Amino acid sequence: MSSGGFANRTWQEWLSSLPAFFLLLGVIAYTTSADIHAQLLKLGQSTWDSYFDLRNDPQAPTCDPSINIDAELARLVATHKAEAVEDEFGLFDDEPLDTESMRESLENSKSLCQEKFESFESIQGQMTTGVIIYRTVERFVADVVAFGLSAQKFILAFLVLICAATATLSRHQIAMRPMESALDHRWSSLLQFIANSMLFYSSIEFWALSYVGKESIDAAREGIHASWVIGFGLLAICSLYQLVNIPKDAKKGGSFGHAMLSVPLYTQMCLISGTYFMLQGHTAGIGVYLDKMMDFSDMFLNLGLYVWTGMMLKETRLASLVFNTFRPFRMPTELLAFVAVVVAAVPTAYTGASGIFVIAVGAVIYQELRRAGARRQLALATTAMSGSMGVVLRPCLLVVIIAYLNRDVTTDELFYWGNRVFFLTAFLFLAFVWLTRDKEVKNNPAPLSQAIPEALKLMLPILPYVVIVAGVVIFYHVVLDTALNEFSAPRILPVMMLGFLVYEHFTRKRVSSASVAMAGDSDHVEPEYQGIERATRTSINETTAHIGALLLLMGLSVSIGGVMERSGVMELFPTVFDSQFAAMTALVVLLVFVGMVMDPYGAVILVNATVAVIAFDSGIEPLHFWMVCLVAFELGYLSPPVALNHLLTRQVVGEDEVDQARNEGTTFWRRHEKILLPLLTMGTALLLVAYVPLWYMSN
Structure with missing residues (x-):
């Protein structure tokens, strides 16, 4: 039996990875089933005009459609007279009967009853074998959705x-x-x-x-x-x-x-x-x-799906192929690091948290930067920052939550200014990484006339992946009427990754790893591909450990937020400041600290309930405050002593690489670049975002 056989699976795969695999698949199944059910209802209604009535077995009306109006009217009159005779004490007024109104009411009731029977017979007549089969399928899908929601x-x-x-x-x-x-x-x-x-x-x-x-x-x-x-x-x-x-x-x-x-x-x-x-x-x-x-x-389950998406992406060649397209330009590694953090901002906007993105794709970014010749400290800094710029871009779920909790800001406003904060942060990163580059290293960029044709040629292997992405997006949009956004991405992205693995299963050659080198990189040897079963199993093994570490940490950070809320620490903070600059300074320090000890979603909820009102009462605009909040959180995730994004980077990159990075460099900056570069970039961005608008408004 091969190494991928059942006999060689570890206890982790049997007892944790396999159950986790089915749990994550179950989440995808019932969330996708909701889209399928909505389309089944639309199709059913367009095929049968009264499909919503056909979904259930019709019940025969209990009224009498052939009632004799005259006989029923006579019975009601007789009943009324009998009741009048029994009223020997004259407790009720003996009003004359309006027989015409009674007849009209009986005729209306008879007409309505006949309509009910006609509708009943019509529905029975439409209850064909096709309808019964269709509604059985539709109701089964509805049951799947209901079960998934109840079991969530x-x-x-x-x-x-x-x-x-x-x-x-x-x-x-x-x-x-x-x-x-x-x-x-x-x-x-x-x-x-x-x-x-x-x-x-x-x-x-x-x-x-x-x-x-x-x-x-x-x-x-x-x-x-x-x-x-x-x-x-x-x-x-x-x-x-x-x-x-x-x-x-x-x-x-x-x-x-x-x-x-x-x-x-x-x-x-x-x-x-x-x-x-x-x-x-x-x-x-x-x-x-x-x-x-x-x-x-639902939010935490989505985070688990994002982690699995990243682990499957790591098992594909896509990231290597994308980085290959930049190699013909022979750009400096500092410029390549800039390209990496900018490109990483887009998927980060879908995951909604930089820590999730670092766990999911950080190892791929680090490996590709090292393969391109980047020093370890720069590669570690770039990996830790890879998700920090995208949290302000559409359609980041964190921004949507802020808008949901506050009526003073809208998603359009937050994303509008978020785009500007993104470009500011990207420019600062490029400026600092370029100013601190190795000036002794002579770069020899390739002529564009030579680099562009080579890059276009290297883009050809990426086209099948683009086709798979387009196919999945079109399928969901056309067949399921579901667009790719922050709400649907968790269930759509894993399907794309599985599509990548299936494609590679049938196209990658199973040859000796010694003979497989990446195009444009003779020093890099691509590992032998083991097939879709091994790739899926490896990805879910890594996913299981990462989910356990991350979600437990997020859950306990909520309890820390509870301690801060119940202990009255927030009450020690002034309820209002006379100076907007003083208020902003105090808020920046507090928000960075909160970002150091709490996950972003819990932190937003805590800040909204405690700190936000202080900022607003001190004259700080809500939109301005929340943009500062987002940048401050990201700085907190990059700041010692906790520096969560660096801890996650070390976890996905490996302790050996981090240890070797500590021994590199002859200057203080080079030895600690992985910490200093992100701090300088995000710290400068925070100062500009926090104080420039206040200075502008005061003048």
Whole structure:
């Protein structure tokens, strides 16, 4: 049996990757089924005028269409007279009967009854075999959609817990430093065990709290509570297993400081928030805030689909082929880095979060920059920034959420100024990367007359991918009446990636890797292609670990937001500032800090509920404030000591590359370029976005 056979699959593939694969496919299935169902209803109505009546078996009317008007009228008159005789005390006025009105009413009722029977017989007559088969299919699709929507929260809970257990057992959680020594492993596993035990206990308390004042709770809520309790119990067992099974290849010794830095960020957040809530006597606190993920289950499931999309993209040749088209120009690596961050802004706008994009495509960008000759520090800086510029572009979901939460701004306004912020940030990146280039390196750009024909030739292999993209987009638009936007992208992009994998399965040659070199790059050897099954399996394996690490971190960042909200930290902030410049300065510092410790979606919700009103009352325009907010968040994700985008970059690139980067360069800038270049770019952009409009309005 080949290496890709069933016998050689690991425990992770059987117990986590395979279930995660079916869960993600299920999300795509029921969300796409909603589009299919809408089209089935339209087609049914256009084929049969009364299809909405044909969807269900008609019920025969209970009235009598052949009623004798005269006999019924006589019966009603007799009944009225009998009731008058029984009224011996004269309690009711003996009003004369209006027999003409009664007859008219009976005739109308008879006419309406006959119409009901005619409609019933007409529907029965149209109930052909074709209608019955069609409505059976349509109602089945409707049931799939209804089941998917009702199971959406369960899917998210299972996905988070399965993937979190995988990330824990594979030591793939996001931390500021990797675990290297035995001391690192011991302290990290111990604190993870304590944190997971806190989550387990808090979930039990939250479950019990749900019964307060109630005899019972909804069965679905009961199931969610049970899922959290069982899942966090298993997580605690996983971390306990890691504690007693230190890897044999772990280095001896180690320092306490490094060990603390190797503790995953979600663990640190859980210990902080859990300790706070327990001291406040609110032991269910973490469970309450973590459960808020269920209110945005569709959003978090979409993030999982985006991660899977990126992992499948990494298994294709598309990114390499795109970068190949720039090689004939022999442009400096600094200019190529600029091209990379600008091109990456478009897919980032669909994912809606820079961290998601770094996880999804960061490894591809880093590899291609290194292949083009970029130094490691520059490649790491570019990878960390690759998603930072696109969060202000249409159709970024984060901007849509801001507009949804605030009636003072619209998406059109935010995207209009977002385009200008994007061009500003791109220009600053180009300026700083060019000013800090290696001046000793002599560039020899190719003549355009030579480079353009070669680049056009290298674009030919990309055309099939363009055809696949166009085909999928046209299919969804024409057949399902669904355009590619921020709402449909999560279910459409994975279909495109699967199309790429199918195409490559039938076109890539299975030859020795030693004989396969990328066009225009004789130093790069393309790995041997193993087929669609291996590519899909590899992508879902990586997706599982990344989803577990990222979604658990996002969930615990919500609890940190709860601590900030309940502790009154925000109340220490002045409610209004006399000076707009003073208000902006304080807000910039606070927003950057929030961006350092919270995921973007949770941060927007927290800021909208607490900080936004302070800005507005201090005279800062809502549109101006939210643009500052978006840029400040991105600076926060790039700022030490947390620097989440750098942590995600290290996770997808590999610790070996980061270690080698630390030893490169002879100047302070070169040794720390991966941190300094993003800080300088986004920091300058933030200062300009924050203060130039205030200065302009004050003059």
